[in-house]
Amino acid sequence: MANASLDVCQFMCPLPVIKVQEAVAQLESGDQLNVLCYAQNSYRDILSWCRVHGHSIEQVHHQDDKMLLNIKVVKS
Template sequence: MSHFVLDARHLLCPMPVIRAQNRIAELAPGDTLEVHATDPGALHDIPAWCRVHGHEIVSVAHVDKEVSITLRVGGTA
């Protein structure tokens, strides 16, 4: 299992979710992806997308104007 970081800062909805989706498609189940975004909608959109697609939210942090969401890739990657 590996850990990866995705910089989706300064992208507007729906691009943070699309970039996360594209990156997850390249990862193996059990890998983690840490997504950094400045679009506040990512706080809702990425966890909602993960629920639908079987990925687990590991942590969510919101510091100043940046969101950091770490997720674990599920078996449907």
Template sequence: MAHYVLDVKGLLCPMPVIRLGEQAKQLTAGDTVEMHATDPGVKADIPAWCRVHGHTVIEEQDDGDLICMVIEIGE
């Protein structure tokens, strides 16, 4: 298993989802991606994308300015 950081700060929908999708294609099951975003839309978009693609949001933090989500890559 490996852990990656994906910085999508300053990007608006749909770019955070697109960047996560590009990253996920390069990873294997069990890897994690820590996404740093500023678009509040990711709080709904990323979990929905994960459900469709078989991945899991295992952690989410929102301090008002920065949203951090950890996504575990599924099969």
């Protein structure tokens, strides 16, 4: 099981979701992707993308105006 990290704070929509999608494509089922994003901008988009594609948000940590999402990759 691998862990990867991704900071998408510098990107504007839709790039954070695209970057998450690209990172997940490189991972295996059961791996974890830690994504740092702005709470107001990207959080809901990334959360929705994970729900649509079957990945689970294991934990969410608030850090000032940012959020750290721990995503468990699920592939069939």
